[in-house]
Amino acid sequence: MTSTVPKILIVGGGYAGFYTAWKLEKQLRKGEAEVTIVDPLPYMTYQPFLPEVAAGEIEARHVIVGLRRHLKKTRIITARVTGIDHANKVATITPDVGEGWEEAYDQIVVTAGAVSRTFPIPGIADNAIGLKTIEEAVAIRDRILTNFDQASNLPPGPDRDRLLSVVVVGGGFAGIEVFAEVRALASSLLKDYPQLRFEDTHFHLIEAMGRIMPEVSQKTSEWVLKDLAKRGANVHLDTQVTGAVGGNVELSTGEVIPTDLIIWTAGVMANPTVVRGSDLPVEERGRIRTRADLRVGTPEEVVEGAWAAGDVSAVPDLTGKGVGGYCVPNAQHAVRQAKLLAKNLTAVLRGELPKEYIHKNLGAVAGLGLYNGVFQSGDLALKGFVAWVAHRGYHGLAMPSWERKWRVIGDWWHNFWLTRDNVSLQTVQNPRYVFEEFAARPRPAAPEAVDAGAAKAPAAKAPAAKAAARTPAAKAAAAK
Ligand SMILES: Cc1cc2nc3c(=O)[nH]c(=O)nc-3n(C[C@H](O)[C@H](O)[C@H](O)COP(=O)(O)OP(=O)(O)OC[C@H]3O[C@@H](n4cnc5c(N)ncnc54)[C@H](O)[C@@H]3O)c2cc1C
Structure with a gap:
């Protein structure tokens, strides 16, 4: 007998998806609905902590929230949603391993977030790195540490300059935070590198507009610029990147900056795989057209059984303050939308009416390196140490679950007494390097005469045989 319990399918287990599932677990009565969440990753990432991970202030694993551990009543699928056929209420699930399948649902919640938005500038796609994932934050941290290790062996000159130069593109919140945090990391490293x-x-931030951090007042953004200048960081306003090839960043001003690390934070766009693969309505900026009650559709027309929230959606901002009339893509909205979405979905299942989402911006708070930050709410601006305390206080408490809060707070506590753990683990990207170098391999097949000789003096021949075993041909033979 097939189940008649309504099936809720959540596409994306980030901020909005995780909170929707978490709240549904609390609100739904037993047997009222089955909830499934699909995400290619087994965790939700607390993205506001990525700059602190890049700066080595928080351990990478502590800023992610395991879906299986924290969503006990939800079915978790680790795979990608590559298509949504809402007309027939099926989603295409594509795992990394094994055959994909069509998953039937009654209600779909699209919370697949956003990805870094780039422009077709030569070299950016191949040489830059974004800051949307934990992997990127860890890679940035390790690259800076490894570059310091390597630069300390070099005499002054262009090669050393390149290793010690960081370019961040984009002067929004995320860009400024990571720029200030890694500048602070680099300064803290110097005591360990007497050379x-x-x-x-050299730290350069490139911003196409005439100011940074549009979320704070002009006066506050100017304070941040002065503060960065005091810390030896260069901010290039009204400047665009025109190329990133051959280890050089070229600017629209004609300046060329040699660098080994280009961090791209110049905007985001709604998840193209999910948006383009679905038959749900999409607005001009590529987001899913969403109503204020978080159902997909327009004020006049509801797409029954479809919901959206977070960065992938265009939700009207009923306070009238949103850019273009819509909620801006941030965690403040994603979390609150998700909580209301869970309530509204439950209400609709019970035949009740959903409520409209309205949230007045609480302000913005950013960490700018250890003991330094900035906070703005309306006309109130805090700077320096007080703002940094506000930043840690707000985000420490906003981290979902006490289990995760303790881990993050524990990292801060340990670093306060023991200082940052400044060691690169870049080699995790090539974990087999030692094993592979010394691993014994089968001897390559050799002509009979050589074979006979080799059999008489195996010890003497061993190094040559080992070297031969490392040739590509021998590796291919061994693999067979
Ligand atoms: C460095 C940085 C700092 C930030 N700081 C702040 C801050 O201080 N305050 C603030 O309010 N906001 C901040 N933000 C923004 C905030 O993190 C985002 O707005 C928020 O994460 C959006 O939540 P979301 O659920 O829409 O998307 P996400 O949290 O990005 O979640 C999307 C999920 O969808 C999954 N997914 C992707 N493709 C698929 C697919 N095909 N199928 C299924 N699942 C898929 C992803 O794996 C991910 O888990 C920051 C962002 C960054 C990058």
């Missing part, structure tokens, strides 16, 4: 001086490190 390197502060003047040897």
Whole structure:
């Protein structure tokens, strides 16, 4: 007998998806609905902590929230949704391993977030790195640490300059936070590298507009610029990146910056795989057209059984303050939309009416390196240490679940007494390098005469045989 319990399918287990499932678990009565969440990753990422992970202030694993551990009543599928056929209420699930399948649902919640938005500038796609995932944050941290290790062996000159130069593109919140955090990391490293001086490190932020951080007042953004300048960081306003090839960043001003690390934070766009693969309505900026009650559709027309929230959606901002009339893509909205979405979905299942989403912006708070930050809410602006305390206080408490809060707070506590753990683990990207170098391999098949000789003096021949075993041909033979 097939189940008649309504099936809720959540596409994406990030901020909005995780909170929707978490709240549904609390609100739904037993047997009222079955909830499934699909995400290619087994965790939700607390993205506001990525700059602190890149700066080595928080351990990478502590800023992610395991879906299986925290969503006990939800079915978790680790795979990608590559198509939504809402007309027939099926989603295409594509796992990394094994055959994909069509998953039937009654209600779909699209919370697949956003990805870094880039422009077709030569070299950016191949040489830059974004800051949307935990992997990117860890890679940035390790690259800076490894570059310091390598630069300390080099004499002053262009090669050393390139290793000690960081370019961040985009002066929004995420860009400024990561820029300030990694600048602070680099300054803290210098005590361990007597060969390197502060003047040897070069930090450049490139912003196409005439100001940074549009979320704060002009006056506050100018304070941030002055503060960065005091810390030896260069901010290039009204400037665009025109190329990123051959280890150089070229600017619209004609300036060329040699660098080994380009961090791209110049905007996001709604998840193209999910948006383009669905038959749900999409607005001009590529987001899913969503109503204020978080159902997909327009004020006049509801798409029954479809919901959306977070960065992938265009939800009207009923306070009238949103950019273009819509809620801006941030966690503040994603979490609150998700909580209301769970309530509204439950209400609709019970034959009740959903409520409209309205949230007045609480303000913005950013960490700018250890003991430094900025906070703005309306006309109130806090700067420096007080803002940094507000930043840690707000995000420490906003991290979902006490289990995760303790881990993050524990990292801060340990670093306060023991300082940052400044060691690169870049080699995890090539974990087999030692094993592979010394691993014994089958001897390659050799002509009979050589074979006979080799059999008489195996010890003497061993190194040559080992070297031969490392040739590509021998590796291919061994693999067979
Ligand atoms: C560095 C940084 C700092 C930030 N700081 C702040 C801050 O201080 N305050 C603030 O309010 N906001 C901040 N934000 C923004 C905030 O993190 C995002 O707005 C928020 O994460 C959006 O939530 P979401 O659920 O829409 O998307 P996400 O949290 O990105 O979740 C999307 C999920 O969808 C999954 N997914 C992707 N493709 C598929 C697919 N095909 N099928 C299924 N699942 C898929 C992803 O794996 C991911 O888990 C910051 C962002 C960054 C990058």
